[in-house]
Amino acid sequence: MSLEVKNMSFSYKYNKILKDVSFVAKKGELLALLGPNGAGKTTLLKCISGLLKPFGEVIFDGRLLNKMSFKEISKIVSYFAQSSGNSGLSVFESILLSRKPHIKNSFSAKDYAIVQSIIKMLNIAHLSLKKLDHISGGEAQKVRIAQLLAQESKILLIDEPLNNLDLKNQIEVMRLLKSLIVQKNLIVIVAMHDLNIAFNYADKLLFLRDGYVIDFCSLEQLDNCVIDKTYGVKMDILNQKGKKICIPYF
Numbered sequence: 001m002s003l004e005v006k007n008m009s010f011s012y013k014y015n016k017i018l019k020d021v022s023f024v025a026k027k028g029e030l031l032a033l034l035g036p037n038g039a040g041k042t043t044l045l046k047c048i049s050g051l052l053k054p055f056g057e058v059i060f061d062g063r064l065l066n067k068m069s070f071k072e073i074s075k076i077v078s079y080f081a082q083s084s085g086n087s088g089l090s091v092f093e094s095i096l097l098s099r100k101p102h103i104k105n106s107f108s109a110k111d112y113a114i115v116q117s118i119i120k121m122l123n124i125a126h127l128s129l130k131k132l133d134h135i136s137g138g139e140a141q142k143v144r145i146a147q148l149l150a151q152e153s154k155i156l157l158i159d160e161p162l163n164n165l166d167l168k169n170q171i172e173v174m175r176l177l178k179s180l181i182v183q184k185n186l187i188v189i190v191a192m193h194d195l196n197i198a199f200n201y202a203d204k205l206l207f208l209r210d211g212y213v214i215d216f217c218s219l220e221q222l223d224n225c226v227i228d229k230t231y232g233v234k235m236d237i238l239n240q241k242g243k244k245i246c247i248p249y250f
């Protein structure tokens, strides 16, 4: 099963941001969404999540997502914004509230059980009663992943989950995402800036510049000139111990 974005375009008023974007993301894969500031990464994620209404099609399992209500889309797609509010809430409450797309009148025993199991899986029980504004940046990213998982959707759209994280926490968050993708057979699209992290963890790379797709490829297919075309920066891509790393010309 897959998520297909077909000929997507989007404008803020008269300013065209996304220009005929097409790609396919498959289950069990992590797709890294790459590109310079202002390329349209967040806009693309918001268009897929139903927060913005683009032209073109978003298709999941043969169903047109962009013709569904926002509540229906929220059962299939979870969007993790660059930063979130709710700072007055406890960690537990914030994760429980993420069950909202599934709630009819009030939270059920099943909702509490799901939240408990996610907290256990992510090893964040010690944070449960803390307020969101009393936890560190690394802890907050894990809590945001817990909020995403509580929605039990098959597609996770994650906007810069590595912001403000030290190297160890960046690796921990990426490993966690990779293991969840495999365990739960998810489709995960992550907007990020660190090419080396993307090269290590992503199955597919989507390069965006000025709202155009510059390339959509696997790491093996990546051509050096794509980096220059996307960022306007020359880089060497080296093979080291079976992995690729890129080094910009400073």
Ligand SMILES: Nc1ncnc2c1ncn2[C@@H]1O[C@H](COP(=O)(O)OP(=O)(O)OP(=O)(O)O)[C@@H](O)[C@H]1O
Pocket: 012, 017, 035, 036, 037, 038, 039, 040, 041, 042, 043, 044
């Ligand atoms: N609400 C808005 N109204 C008008 N223009 C917007 C709005 N949000 C974003 N833009 C513009 O759309 C363009 C793409 O922004 P977007 O946030 O999608 O880029 P991005 O690739 O996610 O950037 P970054 O890496 O800096 O987060 C930018 O030129 C931005 O100024």
